[in-house]
Amino acid sequence: MTAYFAFRQPSSPGVEFIIxxxxxxxxxxxxxxxxxxxxxxxxxxxxxxxxxxxxxPKFNFHLDPNTIDFFQMAIEVCDANMVYVEDHLDEAGGAFLPGGHWCPWDSQLAREVTP
Incomplete structure (x- = not known):
């Protein structure tokens, strides 16, 4: 079974990221x-x-479905805005988002998506 969901971040109005x-x-x-x-x-x-x-399709990256989960609180080093991640994708996995781990604190599931 596979399902797709969109999340938003108030820090990126009008933009959705699909998982x-x-x-x-x-x-x-x-x-x-x-x-x-x-x-x-x-x-x-x-x-x-x-x-x-x-x-x-709006992003040159996605989240590995096998690693996706949900959280209440997380460390600051993995928090970033989706547009910022896209703009700095070449730096992700180093000092920026170590290990490629991304945990946007303000992420809010918006809807289930039919691809």
């Missing part, structure tokens, strides 16, 4: 976040892959 989930428990968790059933671990994190995906 792919292929784990049934994580898909259910995302749906619970959207329905309001889950109120704590609601922000998206995962490891960046520097490659465009058809389901997320």
């Amino acid at each position: 792919e989930l292929n784990d049934e428990a994580k898909i259910q968790k995302a749906r619970d976040i959207l329905s309001g059933k889950e109120k704590n671990t609601i922000h998206v994190h995962g490891r960046i892959i520097k490659r465009r995906q058809p389901y997320n």
Whole structure:
């Protein structure tokens, strides 16, 4: 089973980032976040892959579906705006977003997407 979800960041108005989930428990968790059933671990994190995906065409990177999960709080070193990540993608994985781990603190799931 595969499902796609869009998230937004208030720091990037009008822009959405699409993620792919292929784990049934994580898909259910995302749906619970959207329905309001889950109120704590609601922000998206995962490891960046520097490659465009058809389901997320506005960005030259995506999140590895096997690493995506949801969090309540995370360390500051992995927090960044999606547009900033795109603009500094060549630096991601080094001092910027070490290990390619991205955890946008202000990420908010917006909707389930049909590709």
